Amino acid sequence: MSSSLDIPPALALGLVGAAVVAFVAYRAAAAAPAAAAAVGRAIDPTSDQNVFYRGAGAVVGVVTGSQDETLGGWLYDLTHADPMAPAPAPQTGGASGHW
Numbered sequence: 001m002s003s004s005l006d007i008p009p010a011l012a013l014g015l016v017g018a019a020v021v022a023f024v025a026y027r028a029a030a031a032a033p034a035a036a037a038a039v040g041r042a043i044d045p046t047s048d049q050n051v052f053y054r055g056a057g058a059v060v061g062v063v064t065g066s067q068d069e070t071l072g073g074w075l076y077d078l079t080h081a082d083p084m085a086p087a088p089a090p091q092t093g094g095a096s097g098h099w
Contacts, residue, residue, distance in 0.1 A: 007015075042051045054069040064074055
């Protein structure tokens with residue numbers, strides 16, 4: 001049985017491939033605004049929900065054992081004395097106590 005439309009197999013395959021590429025491009029273009037917004041939120045440096053802040057918080061939480069600790073708070077605690085710690089006993093100035 002002969003077809004009235006003789007399309008070479010390479011051309012038919014090319015047309016199907018072009019249709020698939022066009023469909024994928026259309027779907028990607030439709031999803032691009034939502035994906036761009038999600039990426040924007042994930043890397044926003046002013047957000048406490050960005051990927052870097054959450055990643056650093058997870059590492060600090062494991063290191064300190066406190067899930068509420070932040071990287072900045074932990075670094076401050078490492079570099080500053082505890083303000084609620086009792087003051088050290090005063091030192092006297094020698095045998096007489098005075099200099």
